[in-house]
Amino acid sequence: MAQTDASLVQSRNEGLGARLSDTLWRRPSLLLFLLLLPPVLWLGIIYLGSLFALLLQSFFSIDHFTGMINYEFTLRTYAELFTPANFDIILRTVLMAACTTVASAIIAFPIAFYAARYAKGRWRAVFYLGIMMPLWSSYLVKIYAWKLILAKEGILTWALEGLHLNWLLDAYLSLPVVGGNSLSVSVTGTFIVFVYVWMPFMILPIQAALERVPTSMLEASGDLGARPGQTFRHVLFPLALPGVVAGSIFTFSLTLGDYIIPQIIGTSRLFIGQAVYQHQGIAGNIPLAAAFAVVPIVIMGFYLWGAKRMGAFDAL
C-alpha cells in the first residue's frame, strides 16, 4: 500500500506541475510574489487608484456658471470647506461622532464586562450570539425599526401615554437644538440611532481587552486591601482602556462617514456624508464632494495616530 502511494507520487512528480512545484519550493520569494500579485494588483489599482482619483478631483474646481468641472490645479475647493456653512457641517459631524462614541462606550462596557468575566458555559454562547446578531443584522432594517419606534404615532409615544409620561416627551421636544416636531425628526433621534447602530462594534474589543487581564492581578489587588470598586478603578479599567479606544475607532469612523441615518432620522441640517452625497449627485460638484470626503480621512488619520500611541492596536 505504502509502495503504491510512493510510486504514485513518483509518477506525478515527473509532470509539468511537479517541475513548477519544485521551482516554487526552491525559490520562496517567487511563491510570495505570485501569492501577493493578485490581491495587491486588485487593491492597488482599484482601491488606491480610486483614492488617488478622489484626491485629484478635490484639487479641481467647478465652474459655477456652466456647471462644468475645470480640470486645473487649484486649492479653491478646499477653501470652500471653510465657509461658515460648510465648516458648521464638519463641526456638527465631529461633535456627533464624539457623543456617539462616549455613549456607546458607556452602554457597551457593562455588556463586555459581564461577557468577559461572569458569563460561563451556556451563557457565554448566549452573550456571543446576543452581540453578534445585532452587529450583523441589516443596517437599513435597524434604521427602519427606529423609524417605527420614534414616529409620532409609534411605540414610544404609546408606551409613554400608557405610563402617563407623555408630558415629559413634549417638554423634551420643546427644548431648542435637541428637540423638534417629533423624535424622528430631531437631533436626539439621530443620536439614538447612531448609538444603536454602531455600539455593537464597541463591545468585542472591550471584551477582548478584559479577557486578557489575568485573574491573579485582580487577586493581588484584593490581597493588598483594595475594595472591589478600587480594584475596578485602579486595575481593571486602566487595563481595559486600550480596548475602549480600539472600539472607539469603529464608532467614531462609522459615524463620521454615515449619511443614511441623518437623512432618514433627523433634521434637515447636513452631516459630512450627506454633503458628499449631495454634491456629487444632484449638484454634480464632484470636486467639492471629494474635498469633503478628504476631511474624514484626515480626521481618522489623527485619530488612528493617537490610538496607536495608546496601544489600542494590540487590543484589536
Next chain:
Amino acid sequence: MLSDRAPLSLKIAAAAGLLFLHLPILLIFAYAFTTEEKSFAWPPPGLTLKWFAVTWNRPDVWEALSLSVKVASISTVIAMFLGTLCAAAVSRTRFFGRETVSLLVILPIALPGVVTGIALRSAFSIADIPFSTWTIILGHATFCVVIVYNNAVARFRRTSGSLIEASMDLGANMFQTLRHVILPNIATALVVGGMLAFALSFDEVIVTTFTAGQQQTLPIWMLEELVRPRERPVTNVVAMVVVLVTMLPILGAYYLTRGTDQVAGQGK
C-alpha cells in the same frame, strides 16, 4: 478582589444593554403582520398575512433580490480568492512591506464607507466607466477581502508549518500539499469568511449608492422605500425577511467556529 458573582447593578446594566440591542429588531416582526397601511401606528389594529402574498407578487422586489444575490455571490468568490492568497503570503513569511499589505487590505473598511464610495465614483468619472453590475461588484469585492483575510490569517497562524514540511518530506509536491493538507486545514475558516463576506455584501448600501447608477440592489430598494415610502406593508415584510436571512450566515459561522479561539466576524 472582585467576587465571582456579578453585582446586581452590573447584571441590570448588561441585560438592559442587550435588550436595547434586540427589542427594535423584534419589533419588525410585529409590523410585518399589521393591517395598518398608511402609518406606523402601534399597537397594530389587526393582524393579517395578506402582505406576504402581495410582496411575493411584486416583480421589483424579486429583481432587486436577484441583483443582490448575483452581486454578493460574485464578490464573495473574488474576495475569497484574493483574501486567501493575501493571508497565505502574510502569515507564512516576513517580508519587506508586510505591514503595508495588511494595512492595504484593512483600509477599505477602516475608512468610512462614504470615502470608498466617492473614491470609486471619482475614478469611474475620470476613467469614463459607465455604471453596471460590475461597477457594484468592484466595490463590494474590495471591502469583502478583509473579512476573508481576517478569518484565513487567524487559521493560518494556528496551522503549524511543520505539517506542510512533513507533507513535502513525504514526497508530495506543492499542489498535492495544497489539496490534501492546507485546504482541509483552512476549509472551515474559508467557508466562514465566505459566508460573512456574502452577508456583508448582501447588506451593503453606503458604497453601493455611489457605484450602482440606476440599478437597484435589495438595500437600495429599501433605502428608496425609506426615503419615499410607497407601500409600507411591503417594506415591513421585506425587512422581516432580510432579518431572517442575514441571521443564517451568522448562526452558520458560529457553529462552524465553535470551540476554536477565533471569533468569527469580529471585524465587520
